[in-house]
Amino acid sequence: MFKKILIANRGEIAVRIMRTCKEMGIATVAVYSDADKHALHTLEGDEAVPLGPAEPSQSYLAIDRIIAAVQQTGAEAVHPGYGFLAENADFAERCEREGIVFIGPPAQVIRDLGNKITARRIMLQGRVPIIPGMLAAADDPAVWAAHAEQIGFPLLIKASAGGGGKGMRIVHDPAELAEARRGASREATAAFGDGTVYLEKFLPKCRHVEIQILADQKGHAIHLFERECSIQRRHQKIIEETPSPALTPSLRAAMGQAAVTAAQAAGYVNAGTVEFILDPDGNFYFLEVNTRLQVEHPITEMITGLDLVRHQIEIAAGRPLALTQDELSSRGHAIECRIYAEDPEQNFMPSPGRIAFFKEPTGPGVRNDSGVYAGFEVPVAYDPILSKLVVHAETREQAIRRMIRALQSYAVLGVRTPIDFLLDVLASAPFQAGETYTDFIARHFTKWSPDRDTLDLAAIAYVADTMAPKARPAGRAAQPPAHPDPWHTLNHWRL
Amino acid sequence: MDYKLKYNEEIITLAVEAVGDGLLSATMGYKKMEVAFERISENLLSLRVDGRKHLAYVAELPDGKAVMVDGRTFLLADDRATGTRPRSGGANGPKAVTAPMPAVVTQILVAQGQPVEKGQGLVVVSAMKMDTVLAAPYAGRVTRINVAEGQKVSPRQVLVDIEPAVVDAAEGRKEAIHG
Known part of the structure; x- marks a missing residue:
């Protein structure tokens, strides 16, 4: 069994993985960006290695820096969590090459299944039922129009590299197709670095x-x-x-x-x-x-x-x-x-x-x-x-x-x-x-708004909080004053 | 004593009378409520409102107090203390094209001088892994674009200026609104 695992992620999932590692007697290495110096996962890791700026491309997506952190700490395996590099075949392949165990499927499997169009073809061969739609990427608007007509509206545009709803658009009308495709492709490029999108039948009540x-x-x-x-x-x-x-x-x-x-x-x-x-x-x-x-x-x-x-x-x-x-x-x-x-x-x-x-x-x-x-x-x-x-x-x-x-x-x-x-x-x-x-x-739930009766109670609680004196424990400097700095003020936005 | 509390765009008025130590009587509209309250800790109050007990969690925030009762949290502010920071998106819609949070401009969809319809997409910003299209709050003409693609922007920073299509005489607007 491994003696040390690096968790290439942040937040709740990194913390959750560390808990099991701890129970298994495996030491954990946290990695963190500048924004996460005091994040819970940074605090809970047995070791913590800084990666760089908050920007994901410079920290949690920076393959070279994560590999360096693995080598520097002597971790034998990497758990990628979800998101970030979890479904990045290049990262899994790099781990394989460097002799680091990637806790997940082999790079080739990630690559095949990460491309939704390829995955659809694999499933078709394995006789697993798939949604009617495109089985190959296409650039030509005429090919798209032909597919759209053949499949029938409403349609769903999906990112081939996609997940988490990014790069997805529902299209009800042929006139919306081109614009929706551009929007989905732009979002897919931003999220996955790959703007390939394809069409599927949209199944509304499912x-x-x-x-x-x-x-x-x-x-x-x-x-x-x-x-x-x-x-x-x-x-x-x-x-x-x-x-x-x-x-x-x-x-x-x-x-x-x-x-x-x-x-x-x-x-x-x-x-x-x-x-x-x-x-x-x-x-x-x-x-x-x-x-x-x-x-x-x-x-x-x-x-x-x-x-x-x-x-x-x-x-x-x-x-x-x-x-x-x-x-x-x-x-x-x-x-x-x-x-x-x-x-x-x-x-x-x-x-x-x-x-x-x-x-x-x-x-x-x-x-x-x-x-x-x-x-x-x-x-x-x-x-x-x-x-x-x-x-x-x-x-x-x-x-x-x-x-x-x-x-x-x-x-x-x-x-x-x-x-x-x-x-x-x-x-x-x-x-x-x-x-x-x-x-x-x-x-x-489109027109949802908070419960009014509880709002009245909250208003009363507000007043009660104003009227009830706050006893500061004497002689103890345990509680820091709640004075926010201007950045906190700025960050607390509302529409 | 009257309290005017701001919740989103509305003002909640409470007439409050202290009727004893830890006891108050509150009137809201037609509702009159007898309240017993006790501070348990800095962030926790125990309330008894018309005989029913509730726990309320309260935290001071830069722009008011967050109050949680029965799993529901509301941000309330003393209306006399605020007022300089109107929340956009109220009954009349937002008045300015601003990023809702610290964000990065990913795309500019209009050009200077271009006429725009109400609701037309102007700028795409990205934050917390989400793209948001900021739309024109009213019809008009783009007089200035204050940002460039790739630029980081702060909340309340006006990204695009729009001159309204029709001068609203009732409101006496004569010059371009910073939209």
Whole structure:
């Protein structure tokens, strides 16, 4: 087993990986940018190596600097987390060349599956169902128009190198096609350095259901059931749950088998996720493979009792996967809510700034994977995820109630979060009925605004706070004064 | 004593009367509430409002207080203390083309002198891995572009000046608004 692992990531996922390493007796190396000198992952790593400026290209995406940090600290393996270099085949290849173990699939598999067009061709050959659409990149507008006509509107433009909703556009009308393609391509270039986009049929009323897989180096692959991730804003998931309210045991078995087939068709090794679109008639189509640990992996850990990061590390170290499909079972129901620094009243615009107060929920079946603390300045340069609140309970209904209780006791003051929005989603009739389709937010929550009765209570609390004297503990200089410097003032923007 | 609290674009007025130690009576519109309150710590208050208990978490921020009750957080400011920093995007829409946060200009979609429609995209900015198209708040003509592609911009920095298409006599606007 490895003695030391470098975590080439930041925030909550870096912290989460370090926790498993610590339990396995593996030393951890954190890397950090100038913006993250005091970030939680920097503090929690056994060692911490500075990378450079906040700009991701100069820090968390700077392959040379990360390789140098691995060599300097003597780490034997790199865990890339999600985002940044996690699905960067060049980075995985560089690790292979330098004799560093990349905790993830081989570079060639990342390359094949990272190109969605190639992945679609692999799945077609493996007889995994795919969404009707283009199977090759094309520049010629006439070719696009022909495909568009053949597939039929509405269409979805997707980035071939894409993920996380970047470089995606829904097109309802032929007149919008050219402009949407340019916009998607520009966004894809900015996000992935590759502006290739392609067309797929857009399936409006569908669910996003993904299957977690584990595959060892010997070719043994299993699936760890599904996650339903239909509640999305800007094509980014905000609530995930497992089991999916839509799956029957036979559909679960069929999708699980398709995911294992997909993994084997691609020569997959390590933990990965096969994403599917599920239509209301129970037809499912391959969407993409995420060749990394997924943001929402904790809900799978809750229902299976497995530590996915531990399995990733063991597989990367060459150990065979001792689990068989038959011995896996799913217990209870788990839900995750992503807590971003963003403003649900302003179309979920990011809301960076200093966290002035932070109190996490606790209690039975509650887990909060957090990367922040009170006093931390949420940087502008990165994805604004603060934490992932996860609950586990016996049934879906109990899990929803547990999540509501947990959210109600989660205080994040100083940046805006969608906690109150999430509360209303969980309490809503369509969510409770399991009517979770990918258009859920657009259909039910476009005109959302915060609860008025609670606003009245907050106004009273404001006054009470003004009237109740603040006792400063005498003789103790424990609390620093809350005087913000001008940069804090400047950073706390609102639309 | 009357409190005027600013929440987004609205003003919430409370008539508050201290009726004893840790006791107050608050009137908001037609609602009158009897409140008992106790400070538990710097950031925590225990409230009893009309017999129901609530915990309230409060933090002082540069532009007001963040108050969380029952999982819902509101940013409230004393209206007498603020007023210089209007929040754009209210009932009449934003009045200026500004970046909502520290961001980088990735694309400029218009040229100086160009007429623009209300809602037309002017500038694309990128922050926290997200592209945002900043749109014209009203119809008019672009009189000046104050930024270049690749430039870092701050919130409230005006990126494009627009002269409105029609001078709104009622508001007495005569010169170009810094849009």
